[in-house]
Amino acid sequence: MATTDIHVNTATHAHDDHSHDHGHEHHGNFWTNYIFSEDHKVIAKQFLITGIFWALIGGTLSVIFRLQLGFPDMNLEWLRPVLGGWITPEGKLDPEFYLALVTMHGTIMVFFVLTAGLSGTFSNFLIPLQIGARDMASGFMNMLSYWFFFVSSVIMFVSLFLQDGPAGGGWTIYPPLSALPQAIKGSGLGMTLWLVSMALFIASSLLGGINYISTIINIRTKGMSFTRMPLTVWAFFFTAIIGLLSFPVLFSAALLLIFDRSFGTSFFLSDIYIGGEALPNVGGSPILFQHLFWFLGHPEVYIVLLPALGLSSEIIATNARKPIFGYKAMIGSMLFIGILSFIVWAHHMFVTGMNPFLGSVFMLLTLIIAVPSAVKIFNYVTTLWQGNIKFTPAMLFSIGLVSFFLTGGITGIFLGNSAIDIQLHDTYFVVAHFHLVMGSASFFGMMAGVYHWFPKMFGRMMDNRLGYIHFWLTFVGVYLVFFPMHYIGIAGFPRRYYSWTNFETFSGFADLNMLVSGAAVITLTAQLIFIFNFFYSMWRGRVANANPWKSNTLEWTTPVNPGHGNWPGEIPNVYRWPYDYSKPGAKEDYIPQHIPYSETPESNLPHENELIKLESSGNDPIVVAKH
Amino acid sequence: MAEIKIIEEAKKPLAMNPRKFALWLFIVSVCMIFASLTSAYIVRQAEGNWFVFQLPGLFTTTTVMILLSSFTMHWAYVSAKKNNVEMVKTALVITAILGFGFLVGQFLAWGKLVEQNVHFVGNPSGSFVYVLSGLHGLHIVSGVVVLIVALVAAFRMQIHSKNMNLIEMCATYWHFLDVLWLYLFLFMLFNR
Ligand code: HEM
Ligand SMILES: [Cu+2]
Numbered sequence: 081m082a083t084t085d086i087h088v089n090t091a092t093h094a095h096d097d098h099s100h101d102h103g104h105e106h107h108g109n110f111w112t113n114y115i116f117s118e119d120h121k122v123i124a125k126q127f128l129i130t131g132i133f134w135a136l137i138g139g140t141l142s143v144i145f146r147l148q149l150g151f152p153d154m155n156l157e158w159l160r161p162v163l164g165g166w167i168t169p170e171g172k173l174d175p176e177f178y179l180a181l182v183t184m185h186g187t188i189m190v191f192f193v194l195t196a197g198l199s200g201t202f203s204n205f206l207i208p209l210q211i212g213a214r215d216m217a218s219g220f221m222n223m224l225s226y227w228f229f230f231v232s233s234v235i236m237f238v239s240l241f242l243q244d245g246p247a248g249g250g251w252t253i254y255p256p257l258s259a260l261p262q263a264i265k266g267s268g269l270g271m272t273l274w275l276v277s278m279a280l281f282i283a284s285s286l287l288g289g290i291n292y293i294s295t296i297i298n299i300r301t302k303g304m305s306f307t308r309m310p311l312t313v314w315a316f317f318f319t320a321i322i323g324l325l326s327f328p329v330l331f332s333a334a335l336l337l338i339f340d341r342s343f344g345t346s347f348f349l350s351d352i353y354i355g356g357e358a359l360p361n362v363g364g365s366p367i368l369f370q371h372l373f374w375f376l377g378h379p380e381v382y383i384v385l386l387p388a389l390g391l392s393s394e395i396i397a398t399n400a401r402k403p404i405f406g407y408k409a410m411i412g413s414m415l416f417i418g419i420l421s422f423i424v425w426a427h428h429m430f431v432t433g434m435n436p437f438l439g440s441v442f443m444l445l446t447l448i449i450a451v452p453s454a455v456k457i458f459n460y461v462t463t464l465w466q467g468n469i470k471f472t473p474a475m476l477f478s479i480g481l482v483s484f485f486l487t488g489g490i491t492g493i494f495l496g497n498s499a500i501d502i503q504l505h506d507t508y509f510v511v512a513h514f515h516l517v518m519g520s521a522s523f524f525g526m527m528a529g530v531y532h533w534f535p536k537m538f539g540r541m542m543d544n545r546l547g548y549i550h551f552w553l554t555f556v557g558v559y560l561v562f563f564p565m566h567y568i569g570i571a572g573f574p575r576r577y578y579s580w581t582n583f584e585t586f587s588g589f590a591d592l593n594m595l596v597s598g599a600a601v602i603t604l605t606a607q608l609i610f611i612f613n614f615f616y617s618m619w620r621g622r623v624a625n626a627n628p629w630k631s632n633t634l635e636w637t638t639p640v641n642p643g644h645g646n647w648p649g650e651i652p653n654v655y656r657w658p659y660d661y662s663k664p665g666a667k668e669d670y671i672p673q674h675i676p677y678s679e680t681p682e683s684n685l686p687h688e689n690e691l692i693k694l695e696s697s698g699n700d701p702i703v704v705a706k707h
Numbered sequence: 708m709a710e711i712k713i714i715e716e717a718k719k720p721l722a723m724n725p726r727k728f729a730l731w732l733f734i735v736s737v738c739m740i741f742a743s744l745t746s747a748y749i750v751r752q753a754e755g756n757w758f759v760f761q762l763p764g765l766f767t768t769t770t771v772m773i774l775l776s777s778f779t780m781h782w783a784y785v786s787a788k789k790n791n792v793e794m795v796k797t798a799l800v801i802t803a804i805l806g807f808g809f810l811v812g813q814f815l816a817w818g819k820l821v822e823q824n825v826h827f828v829g830n831p832s833g834s835f836v837y838v839l840s841g842l843h844g845l846h847i848v849s850g851v852v853v854l855i856v857a858l859v860a861a862f863r864m865q866i867h868s869k870n871m872n873l874i875e876m877c878a879t880y881w882h883f884l885d886v887l888w889l890y891l892f893l894f895m896l897f898n899r
Contacts, residue, residue: 217725290732298725303717324732328739332747339838344828347751363756363830368747375743653717 116227118219119644123226124205125537128530130233131197132611137237138188139604143597145181148173150597152581166245178578179248180266184240186251187274191281192236194384194522196229199285199323202387202529203292203316205537209635210310212301212652214645217294221287228284232277239273247274250576252377255348255369259340262354272341275334282327282334289320289327296320301634303654308673310633310658311404314411315390318418319383325422326379333372340364367432374425381518382421386414388525389456389485392478394658395532396460398631399475400467401669403659406459413452420449430498431505439498446496453489457482468662468669472629473547477528480555481521488517491566506576509569512562520558527554527610534614535628539641540621546613550606557603564592632658632672656688730876734883737846741839741887745894748835752898758830759899763819766840769812770892773847776805777885783857784878790868795861802881803854806847813844839891843884850884853877 117123144163147154155171156163166177173181204222208215216222239246248266249258253274261268296317300309309317336347340361348369349361397404404410426434426442460482469475491513495501504510527550534542568589573580580586627636637652652674660671666683677688684692751757783798817837820826825833857877860866866874 217729221729286733286736290729290736293732294725294729298722298728300720300722301717302719304720305718306720324736325739328736329743332740332743335842336744336747336838339827339834345831345834346829347747347831347834350756363758363832365751365754368751368754371750372743372747655717 116223118215118223120204120208120216120219120222121537121642121644121646123222124201126226127196127200127204127229128537130230131193131201131526132614134188134192134197134233136607136611137240138185138193139607141181141185141188143600143604144173145178145185146597146600148178148578150594150600152579173578175578176248176265177245179250179264179576180245180270182576183248183250183253183266184236184246187236187247187278189519190251190380190384191278192233194519194526195285195380196281198522198526198529199316199319199383199387200226200229200288201526202312202391202533203288203320205533206312206635207292207295207316208299209536209638209642209646210313210633211296211299211304212634212654213295213299214647214651216291217299218291221291225284225287225291228280228287232280232284235273235277235280239270239277242268242270242273244268244270246270252370252373253337254373255337255340255366256352259337259349260352260354260359261341275338275341278334279331282331285323285327289323292316292320293324301651301654307408308654308657311393311407311410312387312390312633315386315393315414318414319386319390322379322386322418322421323383326376326383329372330376330380333369333376336372337369367429370429370432371425374428375422377428378425379418379421381514382417384518384522385485385525386417388481388522388529389414391525391529391532392460392481394633395474395478395528396463396482397659397661398532398629399470399472399478400464401470401661402463402467403661404459405462405465406455407657407659409455410459413455416452417449420445420452424449427496427498427501430501436498443496443498447493449496450489450493453485457486457489470629472531473542473544473551474528474532476548476551476555477524477531480551481524481528483555484516484521484524484558487563488513488515488521492517503572504569506574507569508565508573508575511575512565512569515562515565516558520562524554527551530614532629533635534617534621535624535640536635536638536642538618538621539624540617540619541624541628542617542621543613546609550609550613553606553609554603557599557606560599561596561603564596568592627672630668630670632660632670634673637672637674724872726872727876727879730879734880737883737887740842741891744835744839744842745891748839748894748898751831751835756830758825758832760823760825760833762836762895762899763816763823765812765816765819766892769809769816770888772805772809772812773885773888776802776809777882779805780878780881784874787861787866787871787874788868792861792864792867795866795874796858799854799858799861803851803858806851806854806881810844810847810851813840816840836895839895843888843891846884846887850881853880 113119114122117126144159147156156167156173157171160167163173163177166174168174204216207213236246244265246266247253247258247270248264249271253271257263258267258271261271296309296313336345339345340347340349344360346361346364348366349359349364350366352359352361393404393410424442424446426438427446430439430442464479491509495504495510495513531542531547534540571586571589573586573589580589624640626638626640629636634652634654638646639648654673655676656671656673658673660666660683662669663671663683666680671680671683676692677684678692681689779798779802783795783802786792786794786798817840820833820836825836827834827837854877857866857873860873
């Protein structure tokens with residue numbers, strides 16, 4: 081049993097048991113410090129900046145196609161300088177380009193922004209800082225992970241400028257459409273680059289994920305038992321495991337598709353006639369692709385969501401100044417969601433002609449997901465309940481996440497019913513569902529994370545007032561964009577259609593569509609406030625102190641601008657869970673994780689006093705520190 | 708400022724060698740690739756229109772070779788534990804040669820498939836055999852590279868009973884590739 085001599089007034093309760101010497105500052109040149117850095121904090125910022133870049137591109141693409149949907153008669157001639165030939169001589173958007181826009185918007189948002197931009201940023205930044213590690217298990221692999229992502233980004237970006245345009249078969253790239261270059265322009269070179277880019281993206285995700293898991297399990301600081309880990313780290317942990325198990329499957333699907341496209345095999349193709357000519361491919365099955373894709377695709381939506389849930393758990397507890405309600409239930413529900421996410425994929429395929437009995441099985445499994453999801457919402461609300469709530473921008477975004485998770489999750493229960501899905505499949509109802517529950521919820525989680533951890537990332541504070549304006553415009557904007565889509569969807573309005581004005585049934589929705597598009601433009605514009613705030617605060621923001629939110633987790637015990645290695649001295653030890661907020665009897669309303677129970681006799685619960693007693697091996701009285 | 712004694716221990720959490728652990732995670736992801744491909748095989752087969760043919764006999768020979776190479780790999784590992792560096796080198800060389808021979812054998816087996824008129828392009832039943840064995844072959848290439856890395860380390864006297872990490876990871880990966888092929892071979896044999 082170790083005993084530690086400490087001085088009452090020093091803040092460090094530290095042991096350094098990691099043999100590798102990162103204690104000293106690393107001084108490299110510009111290249112090793114900012115470009116090919118192996119410091120997890122720099123890599124996190126690289127992911128963040130790249131993610132923000134992609135979010136702007138993805139958002140802009142969506143506004144362009146919303147213009148077409150909301151204002152079908154608008155003359156888009158003014159876009160010609162940017163889009164060139166994609167504007168037809170009549171000043172309209174080229175229909176095939178519309179498909180490419182939808183495809184690229186989905187791909188960019190799901191993979192590049194909400195997977196790489198979110199997990200990449202916050203797993204990298206927070207895992208070592210919150211578990212008390214000097215860096216990731218392998219800094220080199222971590223660096224590779226970013227650079228694979230970077231190259232993948234470059235390839236995807238280049239594909240936007242191809243003569244024939246980028247991929248156009250939807251973010252789900254179903255064959256045969258995506259397999260046949262003859263079918264649409266978007267299945268030509270654009271699709272090839274899409275596949276190459278995604279293969280690199282998968283490699284990047286796996287490198288990152290392996291590192292996250294290995295770091296969390298193996299290099300926690302002393303005292304950081306699993307039940308003392310912040311929920312953020314738990315969320316990143318489950319996310320990484322889900323990714324490790326599902327991304328390889330997408331790789332298989334992409335590989336077989338590449339063979340079909342470029343080598344003439346028939347994994348997914350059979351009996352296809354183009355212009356009256358039969359293709360040589362026989363024996364393939366397009367449904368097989370859907371199975372492979374959605375085996376990744378459904379877990380992927382949780383890869384996108386779980387980190388956001390983890391971030392918001394942490395932020396909500398901190399700013400409600402209350403322990404998170406149901407810590408173990410939160411972990412349990414994430415685990416349960418993670419497991420379930422692998423056995424529900426066929427709810428995306430109810431209308432592919434699958435056996436109705438099989439459909440019922442998947443329906444049952446799908447609906448069960450509502451249970452752990454509801455547990456999470458309940459716990460968020462009970463954490464907020466009677467809290468001493470500090471409405472920081474990060475807190476508002478977290479509460480916004482809870483709201484979207486609820487509204488979007490409820491429509492999932494509709495869609496999960498295989499009979500109702502016959503009507504709703506591939507309509508705007510689905511679009512509304514997943515944009516609220518996945519798109520907006522995760523986006524809000526990401527924003528919350530940026531506002532909350534900005535002081536740790538850049539040593540300065542973001543401007544609160546701009547943050548509030550950003551929040552309210554975005555929050556109201558998102559609901560204005562996606563709520564009306566439920567109605568349009570129930571009416572049967574199909575997604576991915578370029579134009580609907582020719583259909584008598586749908587012309588009644590012109591106003592609603594106009595509203596949606598108008599709101600989309602405003603919401604995107606509101607993001608510029610964030611961009612300004614982000615970059616302005618980076619240089620000019622108020623200088624932060626070491627623990628601006630009075631938070632318990634370990635990252636706030638580092639200096640304001642932590643160097644490579646995170647703690648200049650020894651790594652702090654951990655003595656308690658991360659949610660000792662407003663503990664009765666405590667001097668302050670928070671007790672950071674590195675404060676031992678022996679220093680807080682005034683607030684210890686009986687079993688915590690037992691802990692100290694037990695360890696004092698004998699009858700010596702417990703020594704109480706006087707401050 | 709009083710000097711006090713605090714008797715509260717922060718327990719060291721469970722920890723393994725992060726690199727070895729990462730290798731196991733990598734193995735898990737490779738398993739998922741092949742699990743998904745073999746399930747795709749079954750799903751596709753169940754849909755009918757499935758061309759049935761004999762697997763080339765050469766696959767049996769290559770299977771024996773890779774099984775043998777697992778023994779020599781283990782031999783290298785045991786020798787390293789006993790600090791018998793010369794033996795480590797010999798065993799690693801034989802393992803690498805067997806691995807290379809396996810690759811050549813797989814390639815010749817593809818030739819036999821072509822002779823049977825089973826091409827990469829054609830009915831998926833044939834394409835799957837190429838994809839499964841080809842992708843596994845690619846992993847064997849990476850395995851041979853790892854073997855060579857270990858061999859270089861052995862020549863630099865960096866492998867001995869106090870420094871087993873590299874050879875342990877090398878052995879784990881190689882045995883995994885062996886078992887993986889065994890699985891694929893039996894899978895293809897029984898799912899004609
Ligand atoms: C109560 C829980 C949920 C249920 C029961 C549910 C159910 C469904 C169903 C049945 C569909 C297929 C609709 C169709 O295409 O006809 C669907 C689509 C989708 N869901 Fe959910 N969902 C739930 C929660 C979530 C969550 C939490 C996310 C993401 C974080 C999510 C993301 C998506 C996405 C991205 C799609 C559409 C994919 C596409 O076709 O492009 N869902 N959901
Ligand atoms: Cu799903």
